[in-house]
Amino acid sequence: MDFKRTHYIGQLDSSMEGKNVVVGGWVEDIRELGKLTFLTLRDVTGVAQIVLVGEDSLKQTKGLTRQSVIKVTGTIKKSKARDFAYEIKSNKIDILTIAIHPLPIDPIGRLESNIDNRLNARALDLRNQKTAAIFKLRHHVLASIRKTLTEKSFLEVNTPKLIGSASEGGANLFSLKYFEKQAYLAQSPQLYKEQLTIGLERVFEIASYYRAEKSHTVRHLTEFTSVDIEAAFMDYSDVMDVLESVVVDVFEYTAKNCPAEQKSLDIEIKKPFIPFERITYKKATEELGRDGIKLEVGDDLQDAHLRKLGERHPGFYFLTDWPMKLKPFYIHEKDDDPTLSRSFDLQYGYLELSSGGMRLHDPAKLKSRLIEQGLNPVQFEDHLKAFDWGMPPHSGWGLGLDRLMSVLTNIDNVREVVLYPRDPERLFP
RNA sequence: AGGGGUAUAGCUCAACGGUAGAGCGCUGGCUUGUCACGCCAGUGGUUGCCGGUUCGAAUCCGGUUGCCCCUGCCA
Numbered sequence: 001m002d003f004k005r006t007h008y009i010g011q012l013d014s015s016m017e018g019k020n021v022v023v024g025g026w027v028e029d030i031r032e033l034g035k036l037t038f039l040t041l042r043d044v045t046g047v048a049q050i051v052l053v054g055e056d057s058l059k060q061t062k063g064l065t066r067q068s069v070i071k072v073t074g075t076i077k078k079s080k081a082r083d084f085a086y087e088i089k090s091n092k093i094d095i096l097t098i099a100i101h102p103l104p105i106d107p108i109g110r111l112e113s114n115i116d117n118r119l120n121a122r123a124l125d126l127r128n129q130k131t132a133a134i135f136k137l138r139h140h141v142l143a144s145i146r147k148t149l150t151e152k153s154f155l156e157v158n159t160p161k162l163i164g165s166a167s168e169g170g171a172n173l174f175s176l177k178y179f180e181k182q183a184y185l186a187q188s189p190q191l192y193k194e195q196l197t198i199g200l201e202r203v204f205e206i207a208s209y210y211r212a213e214k215s216h217t218v219r220h221l222t223e224f225t226s227v228d229i230e231a232a233f234m235d236y237s238d239v240m241d242v243l244e245s246v247v248v249d250v251f252e253y254t255a256k257n258c259p260a261e262q263k264s265l266d267i268e269i270k271k272p273f274i275p276f277e278r279i280t281y282k283k284a285t286e287e288l289g290r291d292g293i294k295l296e297v298g299d300d301l302q303d304a305h306l307r308k309l310g311e312r313h314p315g316f317y318f319l320t321d322w323p324m325k326l327k328p329f330y331i332h333e334k335d336d337d338p339t340l341s342r343s344f345d346l347q348y349g350y351l352e353l354s355s356g357g358m359r360l361h362d363p364a365k366l367k368s369r370l371i372e373q374g375l376n377p378v379q380f381e382d383h384l385k386a387f388d389w390g391m392p393p394h395s396g397w398g399l400g401l402d403r404l405m406s407v408l409t410n411i412d413n414v415r416e417v418v419l420y421p422r423d424p425e426r427l428f429p
Numbered sequence: 430a431g432g433g434g435u436a437u438a439g440c441u442c443a444a445c446g447g448u449a450g451a452g453c454g455c456u457g458g459c460u461u462g463u464c465a466c467g468c469c470a471g472u473g474g475u476u477g478c479c480g481g482u483u484c485g486a487a488u489c490c491g492g493u494u495g496c497c498c499c500u501g502c503c504a
Contacts, residue, residue, distance in 0.1 A: 328504030
């Protein structure tokens with residue numbers, strides 16, 4: 001079976017009139033006009049019109065269904081079509097695979113199926129150009145992040161997702177059988193990336209993490225992708241600068257490199273205004289106080305509070321200097337007020353995109369913080385060991401990639417920007 | 430875990446107590462410039478499931494399941 005193509009559709013244009021080509025892809029539409037048939041054929045690069053004239057040619061589309069895979073051999077011609085500058089006149093159509101009818105969703109997107117039906121047929125959903133655009137954009141976002149961090153001397157690393165101890169903190173981990181032992185799925189690379197600053201100074205990792213929380217919201221998944229960095233000799237304000245660069249670069253890079261995707265999604269990506277506003281937790285609670293929301297120092301900001309803040313600060317902004325009691329054991333306190341921490345969240349309106357800060361590097365302090373938070377230092381022995389081997393002062397953050405995608409594409413539900421999302425109900429496909 | 434909404438043809442939806450419909454798709458016919466082709470004819474249903482009220486239930490009520498949204502949970 002020969003299925004070699006000479007060209008991607010995107011490589012063809014009207015200046016190639018008279019050229020013989022072989023293209024292949026998926027039948028998007030079939031329009032039969034008696035002795036003339038038009039097909040629209042799509043591959044990953046674009047869509048072309050195929051014209052069949054004459055009885056021998058027309059016979060070849062007998063039984064052909066939409067979304068079937070075909071190989072087309074033909075000649076480039078100028079086209080009278082409104083939507084195509086050229087067309088491929090063919091008398092040889094090879095049907096490589098017939099698609100069933102009916103399909104579970106309309107793959108062209110003329111009728112938008114609900115998210116559940118689309119996720120059940122996700123691979124087919126990618127034939128919808130709007131959906132495809134999201135994941136093409138996602139590729140470019142990842143490329144941009146890697147470029148920015150690499151330029152800033154961060155090394156990409158891979159840490160284990162299968163871990164032996166659930167001792168990282170209080171959140172719910174998925175547990176699984178690991179031969180005769182108990183294992184867990186990592187919910188963050190936090191401890192590993194801190195340890196790596198000893199040898200590599202600046203590291204980043206882009207990976208999936210797992211949280212066993214039965215959250216039913218448009219911004220939570222049980223499996224999500226996080227971009228994490230950790231850097232020796234950086235303070236929390238330094239890594240905020242890094243985060244700001246990463247985010248701004250993503251917007252600039254995709255604004256420039258993804259015009260077609262923006263058109264498909266009907267969005268215009270614009271570089272956000274910099275620098276991002278940095279608002280302290282204290283100032284945020286005062287602002288909320290003026291809106292009639294009374295908060296004690298140490299109260300966490302609930303969704304309703306963040307929504308209120310988001311109204312006042314609709315774009316990107318940092319919330320900094322959180323009370324120590326709201327932060328995990330490894331967060332470093334402030335010099336001038338040990339009840340506050342060198343920490344921050346990156347917000348987009350009400351939505352938390354990232355959380356980070358300076359970490360403790362003094363083993364004695366770290367140990368006492370563990371105890372303070374009711375954790376058992378014995379369970380952190382492997383981690384604590386590294387702090388005796390010359391732990392540099394260091395800071396870092398974790399950025400929710402799926403949430404960033406949701407902001408970039410202006411799509412509320414993270415399920416839309418994740419290929420095969422996992423939530424408490426959905427484990428398939 | 431709590432609250433709100435929703436479930437009707439393959440898909441998207443209407444009908445809201447009185448014979449279950451439309452558009453798209455699909456099948457057949459006609460059609461040489463379509464591009465959401467057009468015209469004619471056809472195809473398509475246990476109205477999610479179980480029970481109740483009623484002369485009569487897609488419609489009202491109770492339960493159940495799936496889904497959507499909000500809250501909670503969420504170093």
